[in-house]
Amino acid sequence: xxMMLDQIDDRRKESEIFVVLCASGFNHIxxxxxxxxxxxxxxxxxxxxxxxxxxxxxxxxxxxxxxxMEKPLPNTPSLSQRLQExxxxxxxxxxxxxxxxxxxxxxxxxxxxxxxxxxMTLIDLATKARGVLSF
Numbered sequence: 001x002x003m004m005l006d007q008i009d010d011r012r013k014e015s016e017i018f019v020v021l022c023a024s025g026f027n028h029i030x031x032x033x034x035x036x037x038x039x040x041x042x043x044x045x046x047x048x049x050x051x052x053x054x055x056x057x058x059x060x061x062x063x064x065x066x067x068x069m070e071k072p073l074p075n076t077p078s079l080s081q082r083l084q085e086x087x088x089x090x091x092x093x094x095x096x097x098x099x100x101x102x103x104x105x106x107x108x109x110x111x112x113x114x115x116x117x118x119x120m121t122l123i124d125l126a127t128k129a130r131g132v133l134s135f
Contacts, residue, residue, distance in 0.1 A: 018043075019052060019125050020049065027056050032056075035135035036083055040091060051092070063109060
């Protein structure tokens with residue numbers, strides 16, 4: 001009986017997808033921080049959470065970019081902190097391959113744990129998701 005309940009719980013988690021679409025980056029750091037915060041919250045609520053980075057958000061996912069571009073503010077969580085919290089919570093981070101191509105970013109340029117994904121991946125996830133937020 002316990003095995004059956006575990007299988008049901010696994011199916012529930014898989015079917016409860018939550019997507020956060022983020023197009024904001026260093027141009028709108030507050031939006032990017034919010035996207036990461038909401039993704040982390042969804043992941044801690046046991047939803048399979050995917051943050052799909054497109055346009056300016058892809059720049060955040062490049063190795064060394066946060067250290068170079070971010071200017072932390074007092075009494076405000078940094079973008080680096082929010083990103084680490086999301087990764088630690090199990091948020092899956094995908095970067096738009098077309099945006100990557102347009103910016104000359106390769107898979108090797110991405111920080112550890114971030115993966116490239118095509119636009120159809122986002123469309124597929126959005127049609128299956130229990131919820132979608134956009135920043």
